[in-house]
Amino acid sequence: MARLIRTEKEVEGRYEEVWTVVEEDALDQWPAGPLEVVGQPAQRQDGLQRARGEARYTADVRLPGMLHAAVLRSGVARADARAIDVLPALELPGVQAALSCEEVDFLDAEAGYPGAAVAAVAADTIEQARAGVEAIAVEWDESEPLLDPDEAIARGQLVSESSSYERGDLEAALAGADVVVEAEYRTQSVLHNSMETHQAVCHWEGDTLVVHISTQYIWGVRDELAEKLGLRPDDVRVVCEFMGGGFGAKNGAGDYSLIAAELSRRTGRPVRCALTRREENLAAGNRNATIQRLRAGARSDGTIVGLGGEFVNAVGWSGWLAGTDGPMQMLYGVDNVATMLRGAKLNSAPMAAFRAPGFVEGTFGLECLLDELGGKLGIDPLELRRRNHADADVLDGRPYSSKSLLECYRRAEPHWDRRHEVRARSDETWKHGVGLASQVWYGGGGPPSYAWVRVGSDGSMTVVTAMQDIGTGSRTAMAQIAAEELGVSLAQVRVELGDSARGPFASISAGSSTIPSMGPAVRSAAGDARRQILELAAQRWQKEQRTLSLKGGRIVCSDGGSWPLESLLGLLEDAQILGMGARGPNPTGMRVLTFGVQVAEVAVDVGTGEIRVGRIAAIHDVGRIINPLGARSQVEGGIIQALGHTLSEHRLLDPRTGTVLTQTLDAYKLPTIADVPEIVCEFVDEPDSHLTNLGAKGLGEPPIIPTAAAIANAIRDATGADVRSLPIDREEMLRALAALARAKERSGDRVAARPA
Amino acid sequence: MRCGFWRNVPWSGVWHEDRGVKIRLTVNGEPREADVWAGESLLTTLRDTLELPGSKNACEQGECGSCSVLLDGALVCACLVLAAQADGHEVTTVEGLADREELHRVQRAFVEAGAVQCGFCTPGLVVATAALLEANPDPSDDEMREALSGNLCRCTGYAKIFDAVRLAARS
Ligand code: FES
Ligand code: FES
Numbered sequence: 001m002a003r004l005i006r007t008e009k010e011v012e013g014r015y016e017e018v019w020t021v022v023e024e025d026a027l028d029q030w031p032a033g034p035l036e037v038v039g040q041p042a043q044r045q046d047g048l049q050r051a052r053g054e055a056r057y058t059a060d061v062r063l064p065g066m067l068h069a070a071v072l073r074s075g076v077a078r079a080d081a082r083a084i085d086v087l088p089a090l091e092l093p094g095v096q097a098a099l100s101c102e103e104v105d106f107l108d109a110e111a112g113y114p115g116a117a118v119a120a121v122a123a124d125t126i127e128q129a130r131a132g133v134e135a136i137a138v139e140w141d142e143s144e145p146l147l148d149p150d151e152a153i154a155r156g157q158l159v160s161e162s163s164s165y166e167r168g169d170l171e172a173a174l175a176g177a178d179v180v181v182e183a184e185y186r187t188q189s190v191l192h193n194s195m196e197t198h199q200a201v202c203h204w205e206g207d208t209l210v211v212h213i214s215t216q217y218i219w220g221v222r223d224e225l226a227e228k229l230g231l232r233p234d235d236v237r238v239v240c241e242f243m244g245g246g247f248g249a250k251n252g253a254g255d256y257s258l259i260a261a262e263l264s265r266r267t268g269r270p271v272r273c274a275l276t277r278r279e280e281n282l283a284a285g286n287r288n289a290t291i292q293r294l295r296a297g298a299r300s301d302g303t304i305v306g307l308g309g310e311f312v313n314a315v316g317w318s319g320w321l322a323g324t325d326g327p328m329q330m331l332y333g334v335d336n337v338a339t340m341l342r343g344a345k346l347n348s349a350p351m352a353a354f355r356a357p358g359f360v361e362g363t364f365g366l367e368c369l370l371d372e373l374g375g376k377l378g379i380d381p382l383e384l385r386r387r388n389h390a391d392a393d394v395l396d397g398r399p400y401s402s403k404s405l406l407e408c409y410r411r412a413e414p415h416w417d418r419r420h421e422v423r424a425r426s427d428e429t430w431k432h433g434v435g436l437a438s439q440v441w442y443g444g445g446g447p448p449s450y451a452w453v454r455v456g457s458d459g460s461m462t463v464v465t466a467m468q469d470i471g472t473g474s475r476t477a478m479a480q481i482a483a484e485e486l487g488v489s490l491a492q493v494r495v496e497l498g499d500s501a502r503g504p505f506a507s508i509s510a511g512s513s514t515i516p517s518m519g520p521a522v523r524s525a526a527g528d529a530r531r532q533i534l535e536l537a538a539q540r541w542q543k544e545q546r547t548l549s550l551k552g553g554r555i556v557c558s559d560g561g562s563w564p565l566e567s568l569l570g571l572l573e574d575a576q577i578l579g580m581g582a583r584g585p586n587p588t589g590m591r592v593l594t595f596g597v598q599v600a601e602v603a604v605d606v607g608t609g610e611i612r613v614g615r616i617a618a619i620h621d622v623g624r625i626i627n628p629l630g631a632r633s634q635v636e637g638g639i640i641q642a643l644g645h646t647l648s649e650h651r652l653l654d655p656r657t658g659t660v661l662t663q664t665l666d667a668y669k670l671p672t673i674a675d676v677p678e679i680v681c682e683f684v685d686e687p688d689s690h691l692t693n694l695g696a697k698g699l700g701e702p703p704i705i706p707t708a709a710a711i712a713n714a715i716r717d718a719t720g721a722d723v724r725s726l727p728i729d730r731e732e733m734l735r736a737l738a739a740l741a742r743a744k745e746r747s748g749d750r751v752a753a754r755p756a
Numbered sequence: 757m758r759c760g761f762w763r764n765v766p767w768s769g770v771w772h773e774d775r776g777v778k779i780r781l782t783v784n785g786e787p788r789e790a791d792v793w794a795g796e797s798l799l800t801t802l803r804d805t806l807e808l809p810g811s812k813n814a815c816e817q818g819e820c821g822s823c824s825v826l827l828d829g830a831l832v833c834a835c836l837v838l839a840a841q842a843d844g845h846e847v848t849t850v851e852g853l854a855d856r857e858e859l860h861r862v863q864r865a866f867v868e869a870g871a872v873q874c875g876f877c878t879p880g881l882v883v884a885t886a887a888l889l890e891a892n893p894d895p896s897d898d899e900m901r902e903a904l905s906g907n908l909c910r911c912t913g914y915a916k917i918f919d920a921v922r923l924a925a926r927s
Contacts (some may be wrong), residue, residue, distance in 0.1 A: 049875075052859070057876065194910055195814045632916075636914070640912075
């Protein structure tokens with residue numbers, strides 16, 4: 001029965017209390033450990049389609065009569081488009097329509113960053129559309145851009161209200177501490193660079209707007225477009241069966257889908273609006289840069305008594321405050337914590353969520369600071385983290401729904417123990433070292449989310465839900481869950497997804513929420529179908545329903561009898577069994593979080609500053625693992641993205657003009673297969689007994705969180721140098737080594753001076 | 757030699773008025789024709805005219821390898837080859853790697869090893885791997901790194917791609 005309840009909802013680390021309709025989550029969790037299908041490595045169900053080039057992405061949608069849109073973007077960081085004349089564009093061959101910020105409110109005449117869209121043209125070919133954009137006459141009114149985050153804060157140029165947090169008395173705690181460390185950390189802005197760029201194809205079928213879009217949130221796009229275009233939500237149909245990555249940047253509808261929708265309305269033809277790679281690097285979102293001024297104090301026994309942080313997020317022209325302060329508030333059982341988080345409004349492209357937004361950045365600062373503290377205390381980094389483990393949620397004392405961080409630490413030991421042997425490899429040139437860092441993140445998902453399961457007389461079982469598989473393999477995971485519940489093989493289940501007109505509401509694929517939000521809904525739908533199958537079986541073979549179950553494709557009775565499932569389903573003819581399921585609520589009064597630790601081994605050439613990451617061991621606690629093959633792939637992917645963030649990726653702006661200097665993939669250095677270290681990946685794989693009928697949390701984000709700090713700590717272990725700024729390119733590495741040499745010289749001077 | 761301009765093909769298309777150039781080429785074993793304009797890339801012709809969208813366009817400027825195809829058996833980025841240059845030549849795309857019903861061992865290995873996530877890079881990687889194994893049936897890890905470093909993947913972390921190449925090499 002559906003109930004109306006008040007529950008906490010969390011997306012990308014932001015909590016909201018909301019009224020939500022939920023249905024009972026009546027199924028008991030399965031026992032821990034690998035089951036028949038769930039917990040077994042499974043190949044991707046759509047893998048062959050993808051590997052044969054048969055999967056159709058938004059990028060592949062070609063509709064009859066389709067036009068191509070090109071976008072006029074600001075070439076400078078700060079300018080007002082005072083007058084725009086699109087008429088010259090309309091006179092060019094092939095151009096069918098044009099629109100500008102003077103007529104539609106989703107384009108803004110105040111272009112606050114390079115790449116801001118101010119006008120668009122639709123034409124028969126993309127080349128004609130681009131020629132049209134060239135022909136648009138704009139009178140730009142340029143002004144001096146604001147690019148320095150500290151200056152923006154000083155001037156009071158903020159994107160939103162600052163966020164302050166305090167527990168205990170930090171100043172008193174630091175005053176009484178035996179050791180205090182203080183340091184400034186910086187992280188750079190990085191770009192998502194999904195292989196499929198942001199894009200949409202829109203067309204109208206009568207009053208219905210049909211949108212093919214590369215998106216992480218079919219339902220969010222539906223609602224956003226309906227609202228902005230003044231349509232009823234169900235008059236917008238959103239389709240995304242295959243999509244080429246998002247990493248947080250594709251949570252919203254984006255101006256490109258509005259451009260395509262409006263140009264399609266005007267021309268009566270389908271319109272594609274696809275960002276080029278250069279546009280992608282200009283105006284498709286980014287992980288914002290941060291400045292973190294941090295302090296920590298501890299007693300000589302290693303108890304951390306206080307943590308303090310002043311955080312500045314260089315948000316850009318618009319965006320929200322990602323929780324850079326979150327790890328400091330949540331990771332350790334520290335009584336006195338004070339943080340202040342400010343968001344600088346700058347003339348650079350708006351940020352977008354990027355895989356664990358805020359926590360990637362904040363964990364780098366916090367976990368490096370912890371090692372600096374451990375160094376002063378003379379306490380082993382792993383031991384320091386154990387001693388400050390939080391046994392209950394530090395924000396408000398509520399219990400964790402489950403937490404196996406200590407078990408992660410225990411499993412990290414053999415990897416951590418390698419440090420002696422690794423360090424011993426050092427010679428004059430190459431210094432080797434090992435570092436580690438912990439991770440905390442959300443990932444509990446939440447209601448609402450729905451799924452249906454359809455069982456036909458041919459024995460086929462189809463899960464129907466309007467969710468999206470952004471590339472993580474959630475389609476396969478859903479099939480595994482349904483197959484387990486229905487006691488059939490994975491091959492017998494297919495999953496239909498990716499179309500708001502053809503399935504019930506499904507969760508956003510962000511915030512590590514697809515598995516924990518959708519999985520329980522799918523299991524509950526499959527459970528409903530199972531119950532109905534057993535009801536019929538009880539009548540067919542005159543058994544009590546409670547004595548029957550489904551196993552190995554058979555109906556099994558506790559009295560020893562069993563019948564193939566087909567012998568029952570074959571009787572259905574055109575009748576169908578329709579199971580319905582909904583995601584139940586999260587446990588009340590509990591904190592649902594994910595945890596983990598990573599251990600990195602590095603080598604540093606102290607002459608050139610070259611850094612090589614040799615090995616990363618990742619141990620994560622995300623509750624039950626549905627598909628170990630997919631899960632490992634998530635971890636490896638997260639670690640490699642983190643490797644790019646740590647060592648090579650950097651959206652560079654010209655410091656004077658704000659022009660983006662890294663608009664192509666040869667300038668913006670993504671990791672390649674040549675950069676891959678050895679990755680060892682382990683899961684605690686204990687279901688969270690309080691969380692849904694699955695006990696599974698999300699895994700998309702945790703693996704990218706601790707890597708940068710683990711690498712920086714390994715670099716300190718290898719060289720003694722403190723790297724405090726990302727990316728740790730050669731320049732930063734040599735700077736840190738030089739600073740170390742200067743510090744040594746100074747203390748050497750003091751030592752030398754002492755006898756005299 | 758990857759992703760460089762494909763030089764050895766003299767331009768031999770016939771100039772037409774509307775779309776400029778008519779080209780005739782063999783794609784995946786079948787003779788095909790297309791009207792292209794002089795500056796059109798082979799990738800655009802394959803995807804938009806010849807209805808073979810398997811090769812992906814992720815940068816259109818030779819930086820990502822998503823558009824990898826074989827031109828007379830040599831690995832090229834289709835976005836860097838002019839359609840007119842392919843006139844009279846043989847092109848193999850991801851759709852034509854395997855026979856109609858059969859699967860190419862590289863395709864099977866990618867799925868089995870879990871080397872496919874979003875799959876947008878996969879067609880390019882599959883073609884590049886097939887070319888690698890054709891030239892070097894038993895590549896070392898370093899040879900794999902060298903040969904495939906022109907194919908960017910943002911999802912998998914590449915570890916499973918190594919597994920897939922090894923698996924394909926063995927099968
Ligand atoms: S699309 Fe050709 S290399 Fe990227
Ligand atoms: S699988 Fe997504 S880019 Fe490679």
